[in-house]
Amino acid sequence: MTGIGFEILARDGAARLGRLSTAHGTIETPVFMPLGTAGSVKAMTPDGVAATGARIILGNTYHLMLRPGAERIAALGGLHPFMNWPHAILTDSGGFQVMSLASLRKISEDGVEFRSHLDGSRHLLTPERSVEIQRLLGADITMAFDECTPYPAEREAVEASMELSMRWAERSRQAFVPRPGRGIFGIVQGGVHPDLRQRSAARLVEIGFDGYAIGGLAIGEGQDTTFAMVEATAPALPEDRPRYLMGVGKPADLVGAVRRGVDMFDCVLPTRSGRTAQAFTREGTLNLRNARHADDPAPLDPECRCPACAGFSRAYLHHLTKSGEILASMLLTAHNLTYYADLMLGLRKAIAEGRLADFAFGGAAP
Amino acid sequence: MTGIGFEILARDGAARLGRLSTAHGTIETPVFMPLGTAGSVKAMTPDGVAATGARIILGNTYHLMLRPGAERIAALGGLHPFMNWPHAILTDSGGFQVMSLASLRKISEDGVEFRSHLDGSRHLLTPERSVEIQRLLGADITMAFDECTPYPAEREAVEASMELSMRWAERSRQAFVPRPGRGIFGIVQGGVHPDLRQRSAARLVEIGFDGYAIGGLAIGEGQDTTFAMVEATAPALPEDRPRYLMGVGKPADLVGAVRRGVDMFDCVLPTRSGRTAQAFTREGTLNLRNARHADDPAPLDPECRCPACAGFSRAYLHHLTKSGEILASMLLTAHNLTYYADLMLGLRKAIAEGRLADFAFGGAAP
Secondary structure, eight states, X not given: OBBOEEXXXXXXXXXXXXXXXXXXXXXXXXXXXXXOTTSSOTTOOHHHHHHTTOOEEEEOHHHHHHTTOHHHHHHTTOHHHHHTOOSEEEEOOSHHHHHHTOEEEEEOSSOEEEEOTTTOOEEEEOHHHHHHHHHHHTOSEEEOXXXXXOSXXXXXXXXXXXXXXXXXXXXXXXXXXXXXXXEEEEEEOOTTOHHHHHHHHHHHHHHOOSEEEEOSOSSSSOHHHHHHHHHHHGGGSXXXXXXXXXXXXXXXXXXXXXXXXXXXXXXXXXXXXHTTTEEEETTEEEETTSGGGTTOOSOSOTTOOSHHHHXXXXXXXXXXXXXXXXXXXXXHXXXXXXXXXXXXXXXXXXXXXXXXXXXXXXXXOO | OBBOEEEEEEEETTEEEEEEEETTEEEEESEEEOBOTTSSOTTOOHHHHHHTTOOEEEEOHHHHHHTTOHHHHHHTTOHHHHHTOOSXXXXXXXXXXXXXXXXXXXXXXXXXXXXXXXXXXEEEEOHHHHHHHHHHHTOSEEEOOOOOOOSSOOHHHHHHHHHHHHHHHHHHHHHOOOOBTOXXXXXXXXXXXXXXXXXXXXXXXXXXXXXXXXXXXXXXXXXXXXXXXHHXXXXXXXXXXXXXXXXXXXXXXXXXXXXXXXXXXXXSHHHHHHTTTEEEETTEEEETTSGGGTTOOSOSOTTOOSHHHHHOOHHHHHXXXXXXXXXXXXXXXHHHHHHHHHHHHHHHHHHHTTOGGGOOOGGGOO
């Protein structure tokens, strides 16, 4: 098989239960993908990540091209053996992070010239180079190189940015080398303008991708607008291909987007929160630094199967966060990723059983 | 059984192969005890610590009395359930750390008054309170409260300090509540003066303890002097009781001290090194930040059974340390504790087989 397989197993309204097939295994959707930014899901071993239930993670082209370098990772066998992750990897294109992290950016028709935030060295990222880097990394799913349009922005600027991203999408598609179990996704842009979103989607479908992402959202426009854009975009995408809402989100965002037909998600929230003493639980988000946890012998979430809830009290987790112990980040990240994995598991079960309308998951009830 | 059991299974010269029995399991000696300073072996889960082979760890009275507080830990069931460590725990007395960490210390016959390094709050640590704290923590092995004599110091000051520690040792022994599988160790002081060491040892033996520690060494006097003090002290201690050399040390220090009849050790080195990119290997110590590792596909140590060596290359570990990833600390700490555990395993095997004179363990050959 060339490309990425995707099979829809059940539907509930606009929501879909699916199965994604890659060179590194199959993934049940809707799925949340933990961030493995610089070749590590922060504060987790690969075994620990897999134990949460994750079978696909994200790698970041921008970080990895700068350190340790795509050619170096390729010489070491690719990102999978480098980071000892045997399951699937989706890599972003670098487009988003070059805008948020690099300095002295210069955008042209060709691509983006920038200086590394690490050492000031000069780099050029083009659609062709982005796709090449993702091939060197060994990505199962490559993302087309795009410009993430700033928000807010004038409609004219949004339109021009989207059109540039569509030309880059075509170049990305042409640069992609088809291989068994590997695929490339296009990214819909168009800001908060439904007609631009639809034009972008139509253009990507014309080019033809293995899957379609909705990009440029969750950057300050608010949940209502995010949902409105998903509603405007999803119906314009092929029914039989996976849909990925990039950078989203909070538990309630995921539930709402799944209800609107999205299959894949990524977000920094569960991992970053794990390093800042925030825990997602079925009764809402907890700040473990809060003194009210100091004497509490209860686990974070009695229904959770993660290592933090299996072995430790809120009092202990409070102590670890107050003491700045690394174990706090380790346990809370494992917990938050397990929460997200179980939320998605619950959503898949609800779709299979046709009861998504009644779905609630503690704090994630939308 | 009241107290700590200790059985000597084999001898090789002055070295002993032993078995320590506590309320939380038996421990084969010679043994290295990882530091669980503030209720966590830094960057490790308890399961991970046990996987290195460790069956006894250290807890620090000074850190835990200040945060989260001994009474709080007692209310939560003690340190074992609090940190989810089912095996044995030895707690220090607070004497060493109150001198190195606290401010505005005032030593009197009664004890040490000081201000917390965390919040400036005032505290008094006496032999009675130290032993009470260690009981509240649920220590399997309690250490007598002592003054760690500074080095270098005039003989007169060393002698006066040792005599104070001996009076505190007697008060510690009297304050200790005998319980099954729990014991209290005395601590020999006396600086670098063999006759003071011997007088201290004789006084402790007269009081009678479950085990005997050699304290106040490895604070700058040099390995030759450390070994000379062990040689002067060990023969003055009861043959049938465990001997613990506090705060030691490098691999070669452990080998030399075992040869001189020491059974137990603790040191910050393997855990702290794991957080500063240093790895102990059979070919010596490696600094993973060094650029020469950037493209090296080999594991840290091909003979090592730890998770870092089983799954990751030096190139990857180099990348993690350069990127400041928490996983670097996690993997290198697991590796270093495994190295120390396997070093001690090798020493035990060599004693059992009567070939300690030929013992070598890569970089640990003395």
